[in-house]
Amino acid sequence: EVQLVESGGGLVQPGGSLRLSCAASGFSFSISRMAWVRQAPGKGLEWVAYIKQDGSERYYVDSVKGRFTISRDNAENSLFLQMNSLRAEDTAVYYCARRRKYTAPRPGIFYYAMDVWGQGTTVTVSS
Amino acid sequence: DIQMTQSPSSLSASVGDSVTITCRASQSLNSYLNWYQQKPGKAPNLLIYGTTSLQSGVPSRFSGSGSGTEFTLSIRSLQPEDFAIYYCQQSDSYPHTFGQGTQLEIK
Numbered sequence: 142e143v144q145l146v147e148s149g150g151g152l153v154q155p156g157g158s159l160r161l162s163c164a165a166s167g168f169s170f171s172i173s174r175m176a177w178v179r180q181a182p183g184k185g186l187e188w189v190a191y192i193k194q195d196g197s198e199r200y201y202v203d204s205v206k207g208r209f210t211i212s213r214d215n216a217e218n219s220l221f222l223q224m225n226s227l228r229a230e231d232t233a234v235y236y237c238a239r240r241r242k243y244t245a246p247r248p249g250i251f252y253y254a255m256d257v258w259g260q261g262t263t264v265t266v267s268s
Numbered sequence: 269d270i271q272m273t274q275s276p277s278s279l280s281a282s283v284g285d286s287v288t289i290t291c292r293a294s295q296s297l298n299s300y301l302n303w304y305q306q307k308p309g310k311a312p313n314l315l316i317y318g319t320t321s322l323q324s325g326v327p328s329r330f331s332g333s334g335s336g337t338e339f340t341l342s343i344r345s346l347q348p349e350d351f352a353i354y355y356c357q358q359s360d361s362y363p364h365t366f367g368q369g370t371q372l373e374i375k
Contacts, residue, residue: 159318176364178312186304186312186355191362200362203269236311245299252318253359254302257320258311 143167143257145237150262157227163220163232163237163259171215175238176255177222179233180265187233190222191240204230227266234261270294270358278373284343289370291356293337295304300360303332303341306369315354316341322342348374 149161165173177189190211191200199211210223220237237254245252272296281287290299299319304312314323316332319339329344343350351374356367 175286177276184355184364186306186357188298188357188364189367192331202363231303250302252302254319254323255312255319256314256317256323257300258313259309 145239145257147235147237147257147259147262150235150264152265152267153227153267155228155266158223158225159227159264160236161222161224161237161262161264162207163222165220165239166241167216168257170213170218174242174253175211175220176215176238176240177211177220178236178238178258180236180261181230182232184233189235192220224264227264229266232264232266234263236261243249269363270297270361270365272356272358272365272367274354274356274370276370276372277368278371280373283346283347283348283375285375286342287346287372289341289354289356289372291334291339291341291359291367293339293360295338297339297358297360299335300358300375301332301334301339302357302359303330304355304357305350305352305367312355315333343372348370355366 142164176191176248192211208226212221237259239257241256243252273292290320301319303316353369
């Protein structure tokens with residue numbers, strides 16, 4: 142069964158740090174692009190970060206640049222999100238997701254979408 | 269960053285109805301537009317990628333269309349399990365922003 146399981150969430154004070162983990166199983170993690178998406182309480186989805194298969198490309202939403210770091214361990218089939226200098230506005234459910242590559246009808250064109258999601262882990266930043 | 273705007277923000281419909289949700293982008297997306305469905309307390313579920321392609325396992329009553337900056341998700345003959353929140357997402361350029369969501373409620 143294809144599965145992603147997040148862990149590492151919890152309550153942390155403003156300015157603190159937390160490291161989220163995402164354990165992958167049932168598919169070839171080492172050849173999969175991965176991402177983190179978050180959802181603040183009662184709010185919509187926010188794309189947070191992305192990492193290529195070998196870690197050579199990483200992108201972040203502006204609001205977390207310089208504070209969050211996405212990484213992976215292909216030998217352990219694991220994705221991580223190191224979150225530093227946490228703020229109240231980082232409070233959210235954090236989902237890891239596989240970003241799958243689809244072939245488009247036109248030659249040489251590919252589409253990307255998040256086809257597998259974890260159940261989420263809750264991060265609460267509060268004093 | 270590309271801004272994604274969905275309309276309406278909420279929608280009431282009955283089982284058996286057909287509905288359409290619109291997503292507008294602040295710049296052209298070259299068909300790099302995805303749709304997700306989210307039910308309360310659950311992770312999102314991919315419905316459509318590349319504007320029109322149905323994800324495996326998704327019922328054919330869901331369809332997507334559009335180009336450039338305007339895209340639509342259509343659901344025909346609504347079923348009870350379709351009442352949820354729907355999000356569009358662009359994958360043209362980073363960050364891959366989402367729309368604010370459209371809540372589809374039972375009338």
